[in-house]
Amino acid sequence: MxxxxxxxxxxxxxxxxxxxxxxxxxxxxxxxxxxxxxxxxxxxxxxxTTYGMSSGFAIDPIEKKPLNHFYPGSTVLSFGATGCNLACKFCQNWDISKTRDFARLSQAATPDQIAATAKRHGCQSVAFTYTDPATFLEFVIDCADACHALGIATVAVSAGYLYPQPADALFSRIDGANIDLKAFNHNFYHKLCAGKLTPVLDTLERIRHHHATWLEITTLLIPGHNDNPDEIAAMCDWIIDHLGGDTPLHFTAFHPDWRMRDTPPTPAATLTQARAIAIDLGMPFVYTGNIRDPEGGTTYCPRCATPLIEREFYTIRSHLPDGDNRCPQCHTPIAGRFTVHLDGD
Ligand code: SF4
Known part of the structure; x- marks a missing residue:
């Protein structure tokens, strides 16, 4: 074996x-x-079966995960394996998540090699992404420990579909996470993902209340399936009540893929409407993704509305003072991890 x-x-x-x-x-x-x-x-x-094997490495801007309040402007060494424990019909990474071809796992590397590579290339963090890190958990654990030994932060991009005990094993080692909240209705998870919503909500609460992990959420809005304004409002109310209104939320655009090639792409107006709903309900850090939208890419001060970090796709301009998480105008603290530093230099 x-x-x-x-x-x-x-x-x-x-x-x-x-x-x-x-x-x-x-x-x-x-x-x-x-x-x-x-x-x-x-x-x-x-x-x-995939321990130590990767479907490929890339150096990305952290904004691509997406994480907007986690060392903005830094770079992250990203990799994934194959396999996934959900079966989303709209999967945007289906070529690696659903492959049975292990030859795709072309790059073998040890946890120490991955951590050292991140350090050598000046990456602030290593991301377990493209496919769900839950499924290659044992390798993630060893990589995360190796990264922390070199002062490299760890990032997980996950659907959060796992039980509490493994969730603790994972997120106790993860510094920043973006969790897909794919919809706020049970039927969507059942019909389009062959999964359930409740375990994902449980994971989100677990991360927020039991771990030091910085948490952001992404919802891919799919026309006619999860873009109903009432559903978006109910989701935002749940986030505010259970996770806190300052949790960054990303609404991203769907493009036809995998088994949903007949569904049209998400209109930009749907994303901006969803963002407006969330802001009106009391979420100050709401972003749009996969479209050009300078306003939806900007972090504003929740108190005085000063633009703090402007993003044009992955180019960013920060107006936050170095080493300070406060608005330079009104000194309101901004939720997130902003100070970049690498231990062990
Ligand atoms: S229960 Fe275990 S083997 Fe089955 S899909 Fe989930 S992670 Fe994979």
Whole structure:
């Protein structure tokens, strides 16, 4: 067996083993793989088959994750594996999330090599992204520990579809997270993702209240499926009540992909309307993505409305004083992690 012993599973009385990582509860005979395809019963024990392998590395601006309040203007070394534990019909990374072709995992690297590469290229952080880090959790844990040993921060881009115990194992090692809240209706998760909404909400609350992880949220608005203004308002009310109104929220544009090629792209007006709804309800840090919208890319002071950080796609202009999280006009503290520093220099 190639791979790495997996965490979070238990044997069943009928001879199978059950994965306890995510709410799919895959029950596997010897040799079978879970729905994510990367966790496998081999010899009546669970293995992560993709440990140490990546679908490719890239150096990105942190704004591309997207994270707008987490070391803005810094660069992040990004990578993912294959496999995913959701089955979203609109997946924008389906070529790596749904592949069964392990030859796509072309780049092997150890956690120490990944951390050292980030440091050598001046990256503030390493991101586990493109596919869900929950599915390659054991590798993420080792990479995160290696990164922290070199003073490199860690970022997870995740759907948050996992059980509390593995969520704790993951987010206790993650400094910044962007979690997809794909919709605020159970039917959407059931029909379009083959998943459930409630575990995602549980993960969001867990990150916010049990971990020091900086949290931002992304909702990809898909015409006719999750862009109803009442649903957006209900989602924002939930975020305000359960996570805090200063949680940054990104509304991004859908483009036809994977099994939803007949659905039209999201009009820019839908994104700006959603942003206006969230702001009216009391969320000051709401952004639009995948469209050109200078206003929707700007961080404003929640008190005096001074533009603090302006973004044109991934080019940014910051007006925050160095090392200070306060508005230079009215001195209101701005939620986020703004001071860039690399330990161990
Ligand atoms: S992580 Fe994979 S194997 Fe485990 S329950 Fe989820 S889909 Fe199944």
């Amino acid at each position: 190639t791979g790495h012993p997996a965490l979070f599973w238990h044997p069943l009385d009928d001879g199978r083993i059950q994965c306890d990582l995510c709410p799919r509860d895959c029950k596997l005979h010897d040799g079978q793989r879970g729905l994510c395809f990367v966790r496998q019963n081999s010899g009546n024990a669970m293995w992560l």
